[in-house]
Amino acid sequence: MHDIYLDNNATTQVDRAVVDAMMPFFTEQFGNPSSIHRFADGVARGIKKARSQVQELLGAEHDSEIIFTSCGTESDSTAILSAIKAQPNRKEIITTAVEHPAILSLCDYLEKEGYTIHRMPVDKCGRLNLEAYKNLLSDQVAIVSVMWANNETGNIFPVEQMAEMANAAGVMFHTDAVQAVGKIPMMLQDTKIDMLSVSGHKLHAPKGIGVLYLRRGTRYRPLLRGGHQERGRRAGTENTASIVGLGKACELAMEFMEFENNQVKAMRDRLERGIVEQIPHCFITGDINNRLPNTTDIAFEYIEGEAILMLLNKAGIAASSGSACTSGSLEPSHVMRAMDIPYTAAHGTIRFSFSRYNKMSEVDEVLKVMPDIAAALRKLSPYWDSVNNAPVTDPEQAFQPTYA
Amino acid sequence: MWDYSDKVKDHFFNPKNAGAVVNANAIGEVGSISCGDALRLSLKVNEDSEVIEDAGFQTFGCGSAIASSSVLTEIIKGMTLDEALKVTNQDIAAELDGLPPEKMHCSVMGREALQAAVANYRGEEWKDDHEEGALICKCFAIDAVMIEEMVWANKLRTVEDVTNYTKAGGGCAACHEDIEAILEKVLKERGESFDPTAASIEKEAVVAEKKPLTNLQRIKKIEEVLTALRPQLMADGGDVELVEVIGNTAYVNMTGACNGCQMAAMTIAGIQQRLMEVLGEFIKVVPASEMSKLVNIQEASHA
Numbered sequence: 001m002h003d004i005y006l007d008n009n010a011t012t013q014v015d016r017a018v019v020d021a022m023m024p025f026f027t028e029q030f031g032n033p034s035s036i037h038r039f040a041d042g043v044a045r046g047i048k049k050a051r052s053q054v055q056e057l058l059g060a061e062h063d064s065e066i067i068f069t070s071c072g073t074e075s076d077s078t079a080i081l082s083a084i085k086a087q088p089n090r091k092e093i094i095t096t097a098v099e100h101p102a103i104l105s106l107c108d109y110l111e112k113e114g115y116t117i118h119r120m121p122v123d124k125c126g127r128l129n130l131e132a133y134k135n136l137l138s139d140q141v142a143i144v145s146v147m148w149a150n151n152e153t154g155n156i157f158p159v160e161q162m163a164e165m166a167n168a169a170g171v172m173f174h175t176d177a178v179q180a181v182g183k184i185p186m187m188l189q190d191t192k193i194d195m196l197s198v199s200g201h202k203l204h205a206p207k208g209i210g211v212l213y214l215r216r217g218t219r220y221r222p223l224l225r226g227g228h229q230e231r232g233r234r235a236g237t238e239n240t241a242s243i244v245g246l247g248k249a250c251e252l253a254m255e256f257m258e259f260e261n262n263q264v265k266a267m268r269d270r271l272e273r274g275i276v277e278q279i280p281h282c283f284i285t286g287d288i289n290n291r292l293p294n295t296t297d298i299a300f301e302y303i304e305g306e307a308i309l310m311l312l313n314k315a316g317i318a319a320s321s322g323s324a325c326t327s328g329s330l331e332p333s334h335v336m337r338a339m340d341i342p343y344t345a346a347h348g349t350i351r352f353s354f355s356r357y358n359k360m361s362e363v364d365e366v367l368k369v370m371p372d373i374a375a376a377l378r379k380l381s382p383y384w385d386s387v388n389n390a391p392v393t394d395p396e397q398a399f400q401p402t403y404a
Numbered sequence: 405m406w407d408y409s410d411k412v413k414d415h416f417f418n419p420k421n422a423g424a425v426v427n428a429n430a431i432g433e434v435g436s437i438s439c440g441d442a443l444r445l446s447l448k449v450n451e452d453s454e455v456i457e458d459a460g461f462q463t464f465g466c467g468s469a470i471a472s473s474s475v476l477t478e479i480i481k482g483m484t485l486d487e488a489l490k491v492t493n494q495d496i497a498a499e500l501d502g503l504p505p506e507k508m509h510c511s512v513m514g515r516e517a518l519q520a521a522v523a524n525y526r527g528e529e530w531k532d533d534h535e536e537g538a539l540i541c542k543c544f545a546i547d548a549v550m551i552e553e554m555v556w557a558n559k560l561r562t563v564e565d566v567t568n569y570t571k572a573g574g575g576c577a578a579c580h581e582d583i584e585a586i587l588e589k590v591l592k593e594r595g596e597s598f599d600p601t602a603a604s605i606e607k608e609a610v611v612a613e614k615k616p617l618t619n620l621q622r623i624k625k626i627e628e629v630l631t632a633l634r635p636q637l638m639a640d641g642g643d644v645e646l647v648e649v650i651g652n653t654a655y656v657n658m659t660g661a662c663n664g665c666q667m668a669a670m671t672i673a674g675i676q677q678r679l680m681e682v683l684g685e686f687i688k689v690v691p692a693s694e695m696s697k698l699v700n701i702q703e704a705s706h707a
Contacts, residue, residue: 306466
């Protein structure tokens with residue numbers, strides 16, 4: 001059996017067509033696009049084409065609204081730091097408790113610098129309260145940063161509506177859309193979103209390339225100064241081959257958008273239905289009817305995620321977990337905590353994320369091994385009664401270890 | 405994924421003594437909040453000889469937690485309770501051919517479960533004596549609670565102080581920002597403020613020798629420094645022994661827990677630094693095992 005890759009929210013395989021488009025830009029088209037000579041001509045044209053390919057996928061009004069960066073994290077940092085530098089009198093930031101660390105760590109840091117950070121909570125399904133959001137908007141807020149889709153659960157936030165609300169209150173709006181771009185059709189020119197982050201490697205482009213969409217007219221201060229590249233908004237010699245690759249990847253994402261929302265979704269649906277039907281005491285986390293088509297996050301109660309992943313890995317299946325152990329951090333995933341998932345379940349969450357390269361036959365392979373994996377680990381679990389093959393009665397009471 | 409040793413993987417994929425022991429008369433239940441891991445250890449103890457006749461574990465936890473539990477039961481079976489109580493978490497980790505720093509607490513959990521089970525058998529109440537915080541120094545596996553306590557207890561003021569007292573920050577130095585944050589917090593609570601340029605609290609006045617040393621003087625000085633450092637090493641269950649001094653190179657044997665420890669190289673670097681400060685000349689410290697590889701001793705000593 002070949003290895004099955006179901007960790008596409010972590011990163012994706014670079015599409016063969018993307019690699020082919022990139023190759024000439026390492027060798028014959030190696031010039032610096034800023035140069036005057038003929039070695040630069042084709043390179044500048046390659047970047048121009050890529051910019052329009054990204055523009056089309058995002059539905060941006062102008063190609064000059066596309067700024068190439070080194071990654072999604074750089075785009076996120078640039079957006080937030082730009083907003084606070086451009087509006088020094090506004091000392092508040094609104095975000096959510098379930099953002100990616102690219103946003104949350106930066107906000108923690110800014111909090112130490114004296115900013116007030118509003119981290120909006122979510123309910124048990126991972127949804128925001130828009131009424132509470134409305135009350136937070138004021139002329140003290142420098143920027144709202146809310147992810148388009150959550151990397152763990154796949155939950156989609158109503159960012160278009162939230163951008164309208166921010167705009168009405170005179171507040172800038174940024175969205176970290178690294179998981180959403182290429183999976184959800186978007187037309188940014190019809191929205192009030194001011195800034196948006198893209199990461200190339202989440203949509204079959206290489207690692208090390210990202211985009212910051214910057215609506216024309218949005219007040220902006222660059223993170224990197226030092227050159228005229230990207231019209232002076234992101235200095236540094238262009239990562240030409242990767243820019244061309246990202247352009248091609250965006251073109252392909254447009255072509256596969258329907259496939260993603262039909263065939264890929266069908267694989268995801270079959271997998272999660274199969275798991276929930278076959279394995280007792282597991283449940284899908286998040287807002288089930290409002291998710292990315294490729295993502296499912298399933299909590300297996302009374303067992304731990306890293307152990308599940310190690311057994312899956314042994315069976316040739318790659319996925320990821322929200323357990324503390326897989327990250328080396330101390331807590332289970334902040335997303336699971338924010339949704340108030342009990343810790344005996346939060347530690348056992350497994351995220352399966354698909355791409356257009358997966359096949360339905362792979363879903364069947366996973367369904368074949370998953371019940372045995374859960375059963376094997378439950379046999380070892382102090383919360384599980386092996387004799388009756390069920391959780392012990394009142395698990396939290398029956399097993400109360402002394403905690404260090 | 406973690407870089408687990410083959411032994412960790414083997415104990416995870418083929419756990420020994422999984423499940424509860426029938427008719428157990430000693431049960432220990434502990435958890436590590438830092439990982440969400442929890443372990444129930446059940447023992448069948450012979451009431452006359454106090455020998456552990458059977459041991460079983462039930463673990464909610466990651467790969468290394470399950471492996472640590474499994475290897476623990478293997479280690480203690482056949483031991484008396486008193487012998488078992490001498491098993492340290494380092495013994496558990498060593499039996500697994502080492503654990504990543506972030507996972508050392510899994511071995512601690514094993515030792516604590518054992519203590520709790522013995523206490524349970526003897527009708528005592530077991531209390532956990534240490535609290536675990538966020539892992540700050542990944543080189544030496546030192547957590548925030550430990551650093552904070554040391555900063556409080558010893559009135560530490562600088563990152564260097566923290567390194568001297570806890571070893572945290574003495575390796576790759578990537579955690580210095582986090583250590584500074586702890587210092588800032590504690591110093592603020594103490595009514596002081598953090599000054600990165602403050603003098604180290606315990607900068608012993610090191611008077612470097614002015615004149616070039618004879619080899620005998622050098623050896624004596626080196627012995628003095630090692631004697632001064634020895635308590636620190638022994639606190640970690642290790643020791644150091646001077647084997648030979650050739651020119652500016654000191655050959656040492658790292659023994660006890662230092663032997664085979666992944667941190668031995670850093671410990672040696674620390675000893676070298678201290679020797680250079682005291683002797684006022686360049687000294688290279690090399691494990692004695694490399695002696696024959698590096699020099700022909702006969703020739704070198706007569707050079």
